[in-house]
Amino acid sequence: xxxxxxxxxxxxxxxxxxxxxxxxxxxxxxxxxxxxxxxxxxxxxxxxxxxxxxxxxxxxxxxxxxxxxxxxxxxxxxxxxxxxxxxxxxxxxxxxxxxxxxxxxxxxxxxxxxxxxxxxxxxxxx
Amino acid sequence: xxxxxxxxxxxxxxxxxxxxxxxxxxxxxxxxxxxxxxxxxxxxxxxxxxxxxxxxxxxxxxxxxxxxxxxxxxxxxxxxxxxxxxxxxxxxxxxxxxxxxxxxxxxxxxxxxxxxxxxxxxxxxx
DNA sequence: GCTCCAGTACGAGTTAAGTCGAACTTAACA
DNA sequence: TGTTAAGTTCGACTTAACTCGTACTGGAGC
Numbered sequence: 001x002x003x004x005x006x007x008x009x010x011x012x013x014x015x016x017x018x019x020x021x022x023x024x025x026x027x028x029x030x031x032x033x034x035x036x037x038x039x040x041x042x043x044x045x046x047x048x049x050x051x052x053x054x055x056x057x058x059x060x061x062x063x064x065x066x067x068x069x070x071x072x073x074x075x076x077x078x079x080x081x082x083x084x085x086x087x088x089x090x091x092x093x094x095x096x097x098x099x100x101x102x103x104x105x106x107x108x109x110x111x112x113x114x115x116x117x118x119x120x121x122x123x124x125x126x
Numbered sequence: 127x128x129x130x131x132x133x134x135x136x137x138x139x140x141x142x143x144x145x146x147x148x149x150x151x152x153x154x155x156x157x158x159x160x161x162x163x164x165x166x167x168x169x170x171x172x173x174x175x176x177x178x179x180x181x182x183x184x185x186x187x188x189x190x191x192x193x194x195x196x197x198x199x200x201x202x203x204x205x206x207x208x209x210x211x212x213x214x215x216x217x218x219x220x221x222x223x224x225x226x227x228x229x230x231x232x233x234x235x236x237x238x239x240x241x242x243x244x245x246x247x248x249x250x251x252x
Numbered sequence: 253g254c255t256c257c258a259g260t261a262c263g264a265g266t267t268a269a270g271t272c273g274a275a276c277t278t279a280a281c282a
Numbered sequence: 283t284g285t286t287a288a289g290t291t292c293g294a295c296t297t298a299a300c301t302c303g304t305a306c307t308g309g310a311g312c
Contacts, residue, residue, distance in 0.1 A: 033250065034244075034247050035167070035168050035169065035170050035247075035250075036168075038164045038167050041161070041164050042161050042162075042168055043269090045270095047160070047161055072272055073288075074271080074274090074289090074290075074291080074292090075271060077289065077290060078269090078270075078271080081290095082269090095278090095280065095288090096278070096280070096288045097279095097288060098290090111243050112243075113238065113239025113242070114239070114240075114243060116239065117160060117238075117240060121161075124159065169299095199258075199259060199260085199302095200262095200303075202259085203259065203261085204300075204301080205300090207260095208299090219309095221258090221308095221310065222309055223258060223259080224258075224259060254311100254312080255311090255312080257308100257309095257310090259306105259308095260305100260308100261305085262305080263303095264301105264303095265302090266299100266300080266301080267299080267300075267301095268297105268299075269296100270296085270297075271294100271296080271297095272295085273292105273293095273294095274292090275290105275292085276289105277288100277289085277291090278288090278289090278290100279287095279288090280287090280288105281285085281287105282286100
């Protein structure tokens with residue numbers, strides 16, 4: 001399937017540990033819609049989250065408040081769910097924590113070059 | 127500047143005729159924001175417009191009702207302005223007609239690969 | 253002058269999205 | 283068992299976006 005397609009992106013893919021919690025409900029790779037992904041990435045806060053996930057993936061995945069976002073918890077839930085339902089990130093439950101990672105393979109296979117644009121993005125200065 | 131940067135895209139660039147009306151107000155190429163472009167392209171109707179402009183550019187640019195969209199005129203104005211203000215299209219006034227073209231050079235220089243995703247997009251079947 | 257027509261401007265209704273507080277759930281840990 | 287803390291769910295508010303009808307503008311042509 002598309003999950004093993006060669007990714008000509010600069011973003012490297014980390015190997016997955018063997019025993020993981022099941023991912024939360026997410027759209028299948030071949031049903032992810034471009035307009036939904038673009039809509040999810042059109043929000044600066046979510047763009048910041050995805051970019052940070054792509055740039056600093058020394059660990060497998062990250063909790064919500066690892067991002068250092070100055071928003072209430074309910075707002076973060078809203079944005080992370082928007083990213084997951086659009087097919088941008090995958091979320092897994094580790095005890096109390098819900099950790100997130102970008103679906104790099106799926107997105108590179110379906111929308112090559114898109115994640116590179118996110119990496120090159122610079123947040124608004126305002 | 128960035129407007130003459132090499133575009134490694136498959137979309138070819140048409141030469142511009144010499145005497146043209148001034149473009150309508152639009153953001154400068156180096157001030158176009160990724161999140162604004164993604165937001166403009168997250169609407170299926172606008173995605174259709176941009177894709178059609180990219181695929182069928184045998185003429186220099188096109189009027190609004192050339193697209194064959196079954197929407198009232200005021201709705202089309204809304205969407206074309208959204209595309210123009212985000213920096214996706216350029217519009218020029220020819221007498222009564224307002225013709226549109228995609229800012230291929232600017233977008234390829236700033237967001238390489240993005241327009242290729244639009245070309246490869248398939249509209250929702252529903 | 254006059255009509256015709258492409259497109260805009262304005263306004264209103266509707267829907268979707270962002271924002272947040274407060275209450276709730278649940279695993280971890282003492 | 284009781285507490286703590288990560289994150290959700292719910293509801294309400296606000297703001298932005300979409301949709302459209304109507305009226306308007308402004309060039310083309312008679």
